[in-house]
Amino acid sequence: MSQEIIDTVTQYCTKNIPVTLISQGAEAAIFTTPVHPYLQNTNEDEVYIIKYRPSKKYRHPTINKALTKHRTLSESRILAKLFQIKGIKVPKLIACDPYNGYIWLEFLGEDLPNGFGFSNLKNYLWMNATDSYHDNVKNTLVKVGEQIGLLHWNDYCHGDLTSSNIVLVKTESGGTWEPHLIDFGLSSISNLVEDKGVDLYVLERAIISTHSSFSDKYNEWILEGYSNIYKKHGKAGNQRLTEVLARFADVRMRGRKRSMIG
Amino acid sequence: MTTVILPQFEGTEINIALYENVKNSKEIRAKIADLPYALIDAKAIISGEQLLSAIHRALIEVNYNKMRTKSLHSECLLCLSPTSNIGDAFKKFGILDNSTSIIAVHIGAKKEEINYDFIQGTCIEFTDENLGRLADKDYISKIYKLEKTFRPETNSDLSRAVVDAILLRGL
Numbered sequence: 001m002s003q004e005i006i007d008t009v010t011q012y013c014t015k016n017i018p019v020t021l022i023s024q025g026a027e028a029a030i031f032t033t034p035v036h037p038y039l040q041n042t043n044e045d046e047v048y049i050i051k052y053r054p055s056k057k058y059r060h061p062t063i064n065k066a067l068t069k070h071r072t073l074s075e076s077r078i079l080a081k082l083f084q085i086k087g088i089k090v091p092k093l094i095a096c097d098p099y100n101g102y103i104w105l106e107f108l109g110e111d112l113p114n115g116f117g118f119s120n121l122k123n124y125l126w127m128n129a130t131d132s133y134h135d136n137v138k139n140t141l142v143k144v145g146e147q148i149g150l151l152h153w154n155d156y157c158h159g160d161l162t163s164s165n166i167v168l169v170k171t172e173s174g175g176t177w178e179p180h181l182i183d184f185g186l187s188s189i190s191n192l193v194e195d196k197g198v199d200l201y202v203l204e205r206a207i208i209s210t211h212s213s214f215s216d217k218y219n220e221w222i223l224e225g226y227s228n229i230y231k232k233h234g235k236a237g238n239q240r241l242t243e244v245l246a247r248f249a250d251v252r253m254r255g256r257k258r259s260m261i262g
Numbered sequence: 263m264t265t266v267i268l269p270q271f272e273g274t275e276i277n278i279a280l281y282e283n284v285k286n287s288k289e290i291r292a293k294i295a296d297l298p299y300a301l302i303d304a305k306a307i308i309s310g311e312q313l314l315s316a317i318h319r320a321l322i323e324v325n326y327n328k329m330r331t332k333s334l335h336s337e338c339l340l341c342l343s344p345t346s347n348i349g350d351a352f353k354k355f356g357i358l359d360n361s362t363s364i365i366a367v368h369i370g371a372k373k374e375e376i377n378y379d380f381i382q383g384t385c386i387e388f389t390d391e392n393l394g395r396l397a398d399k400d401y402i403s404k405i406y407k408l409e410k411t412f413r414p415e416t417n418s419d420l421s422r423a424v425v426d427a428i429l430l431r432g433l
C-alpha cells in the first residue's frame with residue numbers, strides 16, 4: 001500500500017523533486033521535499049510539505065475523484081481564509097492540485113534538542129516534563145489557547161485538535177515558541193457551540209492521556225489563553241465564552257459516562 | 263531576461279522580462295493578438311511568487327486537467343486572475359494604452375529564440391524589489407477581493423494572500 005503511494009507521488013513529482021515520506025494517516029500521506037515547485041533561489045536548508053490524498057480502492061472511481069477534490073479543496077480554502085484573519089498562524093499554501101489530490105505547504109517547526117523529536121506540542125511537553133511549571137511552558141500553552149480561541153471566535157472548528165496538530169515554531173529572537181495549527185483536513189466553518197466544545201475536549205483528552213501528572217495546569221493555561229480572546233470582545237464575548245465553556249463541560253461529562261459504560 | 267524552469271515541467275522553458283518607463287504601450291496593444299507572449303501590467307504584480315504560482319498552475323491545468331483558453335500565454339493571464347472570465351483577466355492584468363511598466367512572459371521556447379525589442383522601455387531585473395516598487399498595492403487588494411479587514415503588513419503578506427486566491431480560483 002505504502003510503496004504504491006510513494007510510487008505515485010514520485011512519478012507525479014518527477015525526478016527533479018525528490019520526496020521523503022514522513023507520515024501516513026488514513027486520509028493522507030505527508031512527504032517532504034527540498035525543492036520548491038516554482039521558486040528558485042530558496043534557502044538551501046528549506047523543506048516543503050507535500051500532502052497527498054490517495055484514492056481508495058473500495059470507492060467508485062468517480063466518487064473517489066470527487067471526494068479527493070472536495071477534501072483537498074476544503075483544506076486549502078480554510079488555510080487561505082485563516083491566513084487573512086489577524087493573529088491566526090497556519091502553514092502557507094504553496095500550490096494545490098485538487099484533481100490529483102495534492103497540496104504543497106510551508107514546512108513548520110524543527111527538531112527539538114536532545115532527541116525529543118519534532119517540535120509539536122506533544123513532544124514539547126515531554127521535553128519540559130521535568131520542569132513543567134516553568135514560565136516558558138505557561139507562556140506557550142496560553143498562546144496555544146489563544147490560537148484555538150481565535151479560530152473559534154471566527155467560527156472555524158479544527159475537527160482533529162490533538163497535541164500533534166499543534167506545531168511550535170521558534171520566534172526569531174529564539175527565546176520563545178509560536179504555536180501554529182496544522183492539518184485542517186477535518187475542519188469546517190461552524191458556529192455551533194457543540195463543535196467548539198468537542199475541539200476543546202479532544203485536546204484536553206490528548207493532554208491528559210500523554211501528560212497526566214501535569215495535565216490540570218496545562219489545560220488551565222490553555223483555557224486561560226482561549227478565554228483571553230473571547231474577553232477582548234466585551235459583553236458579547238463573555239456571553240459566547242460562557243456558552244462554549246458550558247458545552248465543553250457537557251461534552252466532558254458525556255465522555256465520562258461513555259467511558260464508564262464502555 | 264530571467265529564465266525559469268519549473269522542476270515538475272523541465273521540458274518547458276519560461277522567459278520573463280520586466281520593463282519600466284515603457285513608451286509604446288498603445289502601439290503594442292494594437293498588435294497584441296499577433297504577439298506570442300503574455301504581456302502583463304506590472305502594477306498588478308507584487309512578487310515573483312505571484313507570477314510563478316500562476317504559471318505553475320497554468321502548467322498543472324494544461325498537463326493534468328484541461329486548457330481553457332487558446333494558448334499557454336492566455337492561460338497564464340487566466341491563472342493570474344481571481345475570476346474565471348478570460349475577458350476580465352485581460353482587463354485586469356493585461357496592458358492598457360497608458361501602461362508604463364510591463365512584464366513579458368514567454369513559455370515554451372528557448373531564450374535565444376525570443377526577442378522583446380518591440381517594447382520601448384528600460385529593461386530591469388525581475389526581482390521582488392523592482393516588482394514591489396512598481397506594484398499598485400491598493401489595486402491588487404481590490405482586484406483580488408481580499409478581506410476588507412485584511413491589512414498586510416509586508417509585501418510578502420500581500421503576496422501570500424494573492425497566491426491563495428490564484429490557487430483557489432474557480433475550484
Ligand SMILES: Nc1ncnc2c1ncn2[C@@H]1O[C@H](COP(=O)(O)O)[C@@H](O)[C@H]1O
Nearest residue numbers: 023030049091105106107108164182183
Ligand atoms: N506544514 C507542516 N509542517 C511540518 N510538519 C507537518 C506539516 N503538515 C504536516 N506535518 C507533519 O505530518 C503529520 C501528519 O500531517 P496531517 O496529516 O496534516 O495531520 C503531522 O503530525 C506533522 O508531523
